[in-house]
Amino acid sequence: MSAILAHLSRPSILAPLIITAVYLVHHYLTKERVVLPKSFPVINSRPTDRFFPYLRAKFRNTVNFKSTMMLANTKPYNTKPAILPLLGIPNLILLPTTDIEFIQEQPRSILDPAKQTDQRLQLQFTSPNPDLMDLHQHVAQNRTVMDYMTTQIGNLVPDLVDELEFAGSKYWGDEASTSEWKEVGVYKTMTGILALVSNRIFVGSPLNRTQEIIKVGMQYSVDVPVVSAAIRCLWDPIVPLVGWLLTIPVRRRARQFEKLLEPEITKRVKAWDGMGADSDSVTEKKVSSLEPEPNDAIQWCLKSAKASGDPLMWKSTTIADRILIMNFASIHTSDYVLTQVLLDLAHSKQDYLDQLREEVETALRENGGWNKRTIGRLVKLDSTLRESARLNSFQPAALPRVVMAEEGIKTPSSGDVVIPKGAVVVVPAYNVMHDEKIYKGAELFKPFRFVGSGQGFVQTSSEYLAFGHGKYACQGRFFASVELKTMLAWLLVHYDIQLREREERPPSSWLVWNVIQPLKAKIRVKRREVLVDF
Ligand code: HEM
Numbered sequence: 001m002s003a004i005l006a007h008l009s010r011p012s013i014l015a016p017l018i019i020t021a022v023y024l025v026h027h028y029l030t031k032e033r034v035v036l037p038k039s040f041p042v043i044n045s046r047p048t049d050r051f052f053p054y055l056r057a058k059f060r061n062t063v064n065f066k067s068t069m070m071l072a073n074t075k076p077y078n079t080k081p082a083i084l085p086l087l088g089i090p091n092l093i094l095l096p097t098t099d100i101e102f103i104q105e106q107p108r109s110i111l112d113p114a115k116q117t118d119q120r121l122q123l124q125f126t127s128p129n130p131d132l133m134d135l136h137q138h139v140a141q142n143r144t145v146m147d148y149m150t151t152q153i154g155n156l157v158p159d160l161v162d163e164l165e166f167a168g169s170k171y172w173g174d175e176a177s178t179s180e181w182k183e184v185g186v187y188k189t190m191t192g193i194l195a196l197v198s199n200r201i202f203v204g205s206p207l208n209r210t211q212e213i214i215k216v217g218m219q220y221s222v223d224v225p226v227v228s229a230a231i232r233c234l235w236d237p238i239v240p241l242v243g244w245l246l247t248i249p250v251r252r253r254a255r256q257f258e259k260l261l262e263p264e265i266t267k268r269v270k271a272w273d274g275m276g277a278d279s280d281s282v283t284e285k286k287v288s289s290l291e292p293e294p295n296d297a298i299q300w301c302l303k304s305a306k307a308s309g310d311p312l313m314w315k316s317t318t319i320a321d322r323i324l325i326m327n328f329a330s331i332h333t334s335d336y337v338l339t340q341v342l343l344d345l346a347h348s349k350q351d352y353l354d355q356l357r358e359e360v361e362t363a364l365r366e367n368g369g370w371n372k373r374t375i376g377r378l379v380k381l382d383s384t385l386r387e388s389a390r391l392n393s394f395q396p397a398a399l400p401r402v403v404m405a406e407e408g409i410k411t412p413s414s415g416d417v418v419i420p421k422g423a424v425v426v427v428p429a430y431n432v433m434h435d436e437k438i439y440k441g442a443e444l445f446k447p448f449r450f451v452g453s454g455q456g457f458v459q460t461s462s463e464y465l466a467f468g469h470g471k472y473a474c475q476g477r478f479f480a481s482v483e484l485k486t487m488l489a490w491l492l493v494h495y496d497i498q499l500r501e502r503e504e505r506p507p508s509s510w511l512v513w514n515v516i517q518p519l520k521a522k523i524r525v526k527r528r529e530v531l532v533d534f
Pocket residue numbers: 113114146326329330331333334337395398399400465466467468469470471472473474475476477479480
């Protein structure tokens with residue numbers, strides 16, 4: 001015994017023990033705890049659960065979230081809020097679908113979507129620059145840059161197509177390969193093509209083909225969700241240290257990305273300043289000595305930075321971090337949607353593929369080739385994307401928001417019961433988008449379901465939540481819609497896709513409350529001889 005005591009009293013052992021003990025006491029005594037209303041039922045706990053009902057409900061929700069979402073259609077969950085215990089996401093309250101309109105209208109000061117993203121992605125460790133999400137002037141800049149993106153993307157269709165010629169040939173085969181079928185990994189090739197095409201719009205040509213930029217941007221985007229999910233499962237007291245350690249490689253990649261973009265951003269800033277443009281005199285003529293002025297996200301960031309007059313906004317690292325976040329926000333969401341739609345099509349009917357191809361070829365002929373007008377005419381293709389995103393949305397529970405109001409909130413369904421500050425509310429989405437009463441034949445892929453319905457790919461509603469809904473719905477969806485339609489149209493015109501009508505479509509997998517596309521699924525493609533005359 002005395003030997004053990006002597007051992008423990010050595011400073012190298014004792015000091016960490018004392019620090020840990022002090023931390024634990026401090027943590028548990030001072031941490032603000034969110035006490036969820038006791039009157040709400042716990043979804044997926046059963047009257048027969050005599051022991052550990054909460055833990056058992058948590059287990060069921062975690063391993064089979066789809067069934068939880070279906071349960072949300074039944075009483076009392078379809079009219080009343082419920083506590084939703086789930087691994088790695090504390091303080092969740094599932095609201096009924098009848099609250100969707102109320103939720104989507106609330107300002108950030110009441111229900112904040114960004115705070116939920118902070119928690120989910122552990123941005124205090126993983127963000128290249130935590131201020132980018134928090135500081136008012138950064139948030140305003142993000143919004144302005146997204147506005148540029150929305151208004152400019154139509155004009156950039158020819159650039160997208162130019163990049164597709166290169167990326168498509170690289171991943172799916174070039175013009176010399178028209179006689180052979182080629183087996184391709186859908187997710188892998190879509191990610192590769194998207195990284196090139198999206199970065200053509202983000203950093204411009206030829207920088208977008210720099211291997212290192214693509215590699216670092218992708219690694220960052222792959223690592224953040226994985227490492228943040230791991231941190232969320234850690235025991236609270238060890239999160240600050242272990243979380244920081246686990247994310248060292250992520251932060252290293254962000255610094256690498258900043259270095260890789262630094263020469264280009266500095267060149268652009270110098271070109272701007274070289275014209276003697278004052279911070280507050282942004283005119284189309286005086287903006288930059290680069291001829292022609294680049295039309296890409298680096299330049300949009302620079303323009304809006306100069307308009308703000310705040311030098312921090314045009315610092316090279318600030319702009320590079322914004323571009324890295326764009327890579328993160330766009331590549332995984334878009335490669336998800338493209339992978340799913342290609343698998344849906346490959347496992348559907350030849351007639352669908354023929355009709356889509358015909359629509360694209362007619363639009364190309366009638367509108368003089370690849371441009372904004374052509375893409376705007378593709379109503380069947382637009383409906384196909386919307387239908388696939390409905391069936392496969394990666395957010396089976398939508399509109400996650402943290403309650404920010406000091407006094408908590410009451411929702412239409414909670415009646416007099418207050419949902420406290422710090423709780424995270426969500427609404428069910430999987431069951432809504434698979435509801436037979438809203439979508440007839442809801443489990444079927446009917447690509448032209450929305451043709452003539454007045455509902456385009458980007459339109460959100462309380463019945464269509466693939467991009468969220470309302471005030472804080474996806475800001476990148478207009479960009480994504482043009483980019484994905486151009487990509488899919490170009491691929492359909494340039495490649496035959498071998499139909500796998502009789503084979504089972506590879507299923508997505510569910511990981512807690514995320515849906516993951518079939519990462520290993522393959523299709524067979526063959527380059528076509530393109531005969532469209534335009
Ligand atoms: C098909 C691809 C995409 C899908 C399915 C998608 C989906 C979503 C969803 C579900 C949300 C949450 C909305 C809510 O909670 O109400 C969101 C938010 C957001 N997305 Fe997307 N997204 C896509 C592409 C993009 C792209 C390409 C960008 C930017 C380059 C982008 C930027 C954003 C931003 C900035 C937000 C936060 C909006 C806010 O809080 O105001 N997204 N997205």
